[in-house]
Amino acid sequence: MKHIKCECGHVNPEGTVLCEACGKPIEGNQHIDGNDRKKLLNMRYEGSARRSQTYNKSIIDKIWSFFSSVKVGVWLIVIALVASAIGTIYPQKMYIPADAISRDPSIFYEETYGLTGKIFYQLGFHVLYSSWWYMLLIALIGVSLVICSLDRFVPLYKALKRQKAKRHPSFLERQRLFSQTDHVTDGEKEQVIQALKKQKYKVRHEEGHILAEKGRFSRWGPYVNHIGLIIILLAALLRTSSFMYIDEYVWVREGEQTVIDGTDSQFYIENKEFILETYDENDERFAEAIKKQGAIPSNFQTNVIIYKAKEQEVPGQELELEVYDEAEIYMNHPYKFEGYTLYQAGYQLNEFTTMTFAVTDINNNEQIDQFMIDLTNPQETYELNDGFRVMISEYYPEYYMSDNGPDSRTDNTKNPAFVFAVSTPDSEGAEVSFVGDYMNTPTNFDATGENDYRVELIDAEMHNVSGLTVRRDYTLPLFGLGAAIFMIGVMQGMYWQHRRIWVNVKGDGVLLAGHTNKNWFGLKKDIEKVISDTSINQVIDQQELD
Amino acid sequence: MDWFSISSGALYTAFILYLIATFFFGATIKDKKTTHKGKSGTIGIALTIAGLIAQLVYFITRWIASGHAPVSNMFEFVTSFGMGLVLAFLILYFIYRITVLGLFALPIAMILIAYASMFPTEIAPLVPSLKSHWLYIHVTTVSLGNAILAVSFVSGLIFLIRQIDQTVKNKKNIWLELIIYSLFLFIGFIVISSVFNATNYEAVYGYQYNDKSYQSTYHMPPIAGPHNGEILTPGAMKPLFEAPSWMHGKDAGQKLNTIIWSIMAGTLIYGIVRLVLRKRVGAAIQPYLNKTNPDMLDEVTYRAVTIGFPVFTLGGLIFAAIWAQIAWDRFWGWDPKEVWALITWFFYAAFLHLRLSRGWHGEKSAWLAVGGFAIIMFNIIVVNLVLAGLHSYA
Ligand code: HEM
Numbered sequence: 001m002k003h004i005k006c007e008c009g010h011v012n013p014e015g016t017v018l019c020e021a022c023g024k025p026i027e028g029n030q031h032i033d034g035n036d037r038k039k040l041l042n043m044r045y046e047g048s049a050r051r052s053q054t055y056n057k058s059i060i061d062k063i064w065s066f067f068s069s070v071k072v073g074v075w076l077i078v079i080a081l082v083a084s085a086i087g088t089i090y091p092q093k094m095y096i097p098a099d100a101i102s103r104d105p106s107i108f109y110e111e112t113y114g115l116t117g118k119i120f121y122q123l124g125f126h127v128l129y130s131s132w133w134y135m136l137l138i139a140l141i142g143v144s145l146v147i148c149s150l151d152r153f154v155p156l157y158k159a160l161k162r163q164k165a166k167r168h169p170s171f172l173e174r175q176r177l178f179s180q181t182d183h184v185t186d187g188e189k190e191q192v193i194q195a196l197k198k199q200k201y202k203v204r205h206e207e208g209h210i211l212a213e214k215g216r217f218s219r220w221g222p223y224v225n226h227i228g229l230i231i232i233l234l235a236a237l238l239r240t241s242s243f244m245y246i247d248e249y250v251w252v253r254e255g256e257q258t259v260i261d262g263t264d265s266q267f268y269i270e271n272k273e274f275i276l277e278t279y280d281e282n283d284e285r286f287a288e289a290i291k292k293q294g295a296i297p298s299n300f301q302t303n304v305i306i307y308k309a310k311e312q313e314v315p316g317q318e319l320e321l322e323v324y325d326e327a328e329i330y331m332n333h334p335y336k337f338e339g340y341t342l343y344q345a346g347y348q349l350n351e352f353t354t355m356t357f358a359v360t361d362i363n364n365n366e367q368i369d370q371f372m373i374d375l376t377n378p379q380e381t382y383e384l385n386d387g388f389r390v391m392i393s394e395y396y397p398e399y400y401m402s403d404n405g406p407d408s409r410t411d412n413t414k415n416p417a418f419v420f421a422v423s424t425p426d427s428e429g430a431e432v433s434f435v436g437d438y439m440n441t442p443t444n445f446d447a448t449g450e451n452d453y454r455v456e457l458i459d460a461e462m463h464n465v466s467g468l469t470v471r472r473d474y475t476l477p478l479f480g481l482g483a484a485i486f487m488i489g490v491m492q493g494m495y496w497q498h499r500r501i502w503v504n505v506k507g508d509g510v511l512l513a514g515h516t517n518k519n520w521f522g523l524k525k526d527i528e529k530v531i532s533d534t535s536i537n538q539v540i541d542q543q544e545l546d
Numbered sequence: 547m548d549w550f551s552i553s554s555g556a557l558y559t560a561f562i563l564y565l566i567a568t569f570f571f572g573a574t575i576k577d578k579k580t581t582h583k584g585k586s587g588t589i590g591i592a593l594t595i596a597g598l599i600a601q602l603v604y605f606i607t608r609w610i611a612s613g614h615a616p617v618s619n620m621f622e623f624v625t626s627f628g629m630g631l632v633l634a635f636l637i638l639y640f641i642y643r644i645t646v647l648g649l650f651a652l653p654i655a656m657i658l659i660a661y662a663s664m665f666p667t668e669i670a671p672l673v674p675s676l677k678s679h680w681l682y683i684h685v686t687t688v689s690l691g692n693a694i695l696a697v698s699f700v701s702g703l704i705f706l707i708r709q710i711d712q713t714v715k716n717k718k719n720i721w722l723e724l725i726i727y728s729l730f731l732f733i734g735f736i737v738i739s740s741v742f743n744a745t746n747y748e749a750v751y752g753y754q755y756n757d758k759s760y761q762s763t764y765h766m767p768p769i770a771g772p773h774n775g776e777i778l779t780p781g782a783m784k785p786l787f788e789a790p791s792w793m794h795g796k797d798a799g800q801k802l803n804t805i806i807w808s809i810m811a812g813t814l815i816y817g818i819v820r821l822v823l824r825k826r827v828g829a830a831i832q833p834y835l836n837k838t839n840p841d842m843l844d845e846v847t848y849r850a851v852t853i854g855f856p857v858f859t860l861g862g863l864i865f866a867a868i869w870a871q872i873a874w875d876r877f878w879g880w881d882p883k884e885v886w887a888l889i890t891w892f893f894y895a896a897f898l899h900l901r902l903s904r905g906w907h908g909e910k911s912a913w914l915a916v917g918g919f920a921i922i923m924f925n926i927i928v929v930n931l932v933l934a935g936l937h938s939y940a
Contacts, residue, residue, distance in 0.1 A: 331675050
């Protein structure tokens with residue numbers, strides 16, 4: 001490595017712009033920070049030697065320089081910003097509303113939004129945030145962040161550590177805040193030192209030269225916050241592994257017991273009761289709002305019993321459950337156990353559990369028989385009295401009439417409809433009956449008009465169903481850590497500033513210069529206070545507005 | 547008097563105090579001597595503080611009346627944003643002592659409050675997903691963060707009005723004029739809503755959406771009716787045209803109608819102002835800003851971002867994520883509101899990087915500050931009312 005020896009005696013690494021010790025501009029390197037074109041020195045990285053600015057030969061150098069450019073970083077951020085915005089034009093796939101024309105994305109977008117919807121879907125924007133290119137973009141931001149920070153942090157750290165109180169006059173003159181005073185007494189200098197100390201500056205003097213410094217740690221703010229961001233990105237990466245992250249959904253009916261998915265069949269859940277409460281319309285505080293909007297729910301809650309499966313001593317032994325806990329789960333109040341969390345996520349009111357039908361002879365209105373369908377477990381055929389038999393030829397749990405004929409919206413038994421084939425002992429074939437659509441107009445439909453027997457609903461049982469999400473997320477603490485470090489870093493960089501004031505002796509007088517990375521207004525006020533009651537000239541702001 | 551009426555009265559009082567304070571800040575501009583601090587500036591600040599206290603009274607009494615912090619619907623949220631803006635202005639005022647900030651910040655806060663009041667103001671109970679202490683923690687920090695960032699818009703706007711050449715028509719002053727014009731659109735919305743509220747206009751239209759029947763209650767005469775709609779109120783006027791079919795969602799026609807009326811009213815008011823001034827509004831204001839120091843304004847723009855950015859990150863991303871984890875079982879779900887918070891955050895991160903590393907000072911910074919405010923307003927208005935996901939306020 002080529003080293004550069006400054007006239008002050010300090011040996012600087014190759015690529016240095018301003019001597020680490022005395023700040024003298026190093027000839028031949030001034031173009032790196034653009035100092036050759038301006039009077040004021042670029043102090044951003046103290047003129048330290050950054051790898052990206054020094055080496056540019058091998059391919060690795062080129063990649064390094066590319067990613068450590070803030071210009072590239074900002075472009076990546078802006079592209080991510082625009083892409084994110086595009087993804088909100090239409091709902092993402094997971095937010096296609098339940099009452100949409102169709103929940104199939106290939107139909108939904110075009111049907112609902114026309115041509116632009118079709119394009120949105122075909123370009124894959126409906127799953128934008130999990131697309132490979134969006135993730136790549138975020139990953140590139142991460143890479144850029146790491147390289148950028150490494151490129152600057154180390155040399156900056158060294159430069160700040162090696163700085164001396166005595167600075168080269170050309171360094172001081174080219175600071176934004178500068179003044180020169182020809183005659184200053186020792187008493188006045190002492191006064192300045194006291195005033196600096198009073199303002200909590202750390203004062204160093206070397207051979208009569210003064211460096212007062214405050215808040216250097218705030219220079220590390222950006223690097224700290226970038227570390228926080230990296231931790232968050234790593235956490236997001238880890239989250240893709242199913243050991244770290246489980247996401248399941250269980251539907252469980254009132255009174256029913258079912259295994260909790262994702263727990264390796266270790267835990268079972270029973271829904272004791274689902275509760276939906278609404279606000280009292282007589283509550284005068286809310287009366288007007290309720291009148292306008294209709295009933296407003298105040299609580300969704302599932303009371304559950306959690307069971308734990310006993311260890312099986314012999315494989316194949318019958319499952320034994322023991323009560324593990326009882327809990328009330330409601331919105332904003334999930335239930336946690338053994339690393340898992342259960343959330344009240346959804347519900348279905350009044351689903352059909354069983355339906356009882358009667359078969360009647362149309363000619364004499366005599367009932368032949370009744371049969372009950374358990375909708376959790378419908379049979380193919382039901383044998384009735386006198387050799388009658390009913391077969392279910394079609395079953396739509398949530399019936400509706402689609403463009404292509406009868407269909408079921410979901411598997412929830414919200415509006416069951418059946419096509420029955422009723423075979424009678426006396427005739428050969430079977431009569432076809434359509435029965436259902438209780439939510440709209442109950443229909444009992446006979447396509448041929450020649451049926452002799454009618455099937456009709458005479459009784460039904462209903463139940464509520466709770467939907468609970470099951471989560472286990474070991475990455476949460478990592479996200480929390482990343483977020484905390486990020487916050488510390490931004491606050492460190494934003495709410496404190498690195499201020500420096502140099503008072504260097506020149507002949508009988510002094511050169512006074514000041515630099516801060518932010519909040520020049522504050523620094524100017526500091527200097528004003530420091531030199532008040534002395535003959536030292538107030539600094540001039542030499543900023544060149546461009 | 548019950549708590550609810552006290553709270554409404556207090557908000558009204560705050561509005562009036564801000565209005566009077568604005569006039570005092572206006573007077574500081576005419577002060578010939580820049581050196582003496584000026585009485586009117588002091589009175590202006592005192593009135594602003596009084597107004598803020600009145601608004602705090604509104605906030606607290608409404609909280610008592612409803613049993614929850616008043617940040618749960620569009621009216622309450624936008625009002626608290628306006629309150630935050632006043633507080634943020636005061637913070638920056640006490641750092642930099644620039645009274646002209648108040649001359650612009652207070653009217654913007656007043657526009658926000660008036661805008662908010664056009665939405666239903668009655669107290670609504672909290673739906674289960676909002677019943678959490680995180681509601682207060684999250685929403686108030688976001689409001690405050692947004693408000694501090696909005697101060698950078700205020701100083702950026704003043705900077706632009708002061709600095710941009712108005713002698714000949716050019717791209718820059720047309721853009722600036724567009725920004726000012728868009729403020730007039732808000733005023734248009736406020737004026738036209740108040741007019742029709744006063745006349746008690748109401749007409750109901752039925753329409754089909756996704757095979758279901760809905761009704762929209764129009765409070766302004768229907769220029770744009772619902773797509774495939776029918777008149778339900780006897781004698782109500784027939785819409786001039788129907789909202790195009792690609793505008794989906796409930797009440798799409800009604801929202802479009804409100805927008806059309808607001809644009810008409812805003813444009814009319816703007817037109818009258820232009821006729822009176824006989825020049826661009828920006829050009830008319832410019833001479834009054836001669837004495838403001840552009841460096842100082844630029845510093846305020848940056849400072850507001852550096853103060854606001856961490857607050858916004860904390861409220862809009864971190865607290866939001868914690869609450870989402872508790873309420874919705876995932877801390878991040880790419881809901882439109884969340885995405886727009888992320889966009890805001892990306893935007894201000896870009897602002898900071900451009901400023902720090904690429905030297906985007908002065909005018910460039912000011913334009914960016916305006917852009918950031920546009921994003922914030924987009925998130926509050928368009929996302930809530932149009933893109934609405936889980937966070938729907940309206
Ligand atoms: C969304 C992602 C990012 C966020 C939120 C972020 C945040 C920040 C913040 C808050 C600062 C301090 C700014 C100031 O003090 O005014 C900063 C500084 C900085 N960031 Fe980032 N950053 C991000 C991405 C990047 C990327 C991709 C790069 C790489 C090109 C980068 C490079 C830098 C540099 C070089 C600094 C200045 C350090 C200094 O001059 O002391 N950042 N960043």
